[in-house]
Amino acid sequence: MNQSTRSLKTLRRLLLLLLGILQLGVLSAQTITVKGTVKDAKGEALPGATIR
Numbered sequence: 943m944n945q946s947t948r949s950l951k952t953l954r955r956l957l958l959l960l961l962g963i964l965q966l967g968v969l970s971a972q973t974i975t976v977k978g979t980v981k982d983a984k985g986e987a988l989p990g991a992t993i994r
Contacts, residue, residue, distance in 0.1 A: 980991035 947957045947978060980993065982988055
């Protein structure tokens with residue numbers, strides 16, 4: 943295997959690794975909306991309660 947072939951394989955591996963890392967960043971940036979009612983121990987709704 944000559945130097946140029948080795949360099950191309952190394953470059954390809956680095957690009958695939960970078961692409962994988964970027965995809966993880968995009969996936970972790972996803973957000974969801976949670977809806978529901980916050981209740982106390984008696985099962986009664988707590989007015990003004992928020993979840994973060």
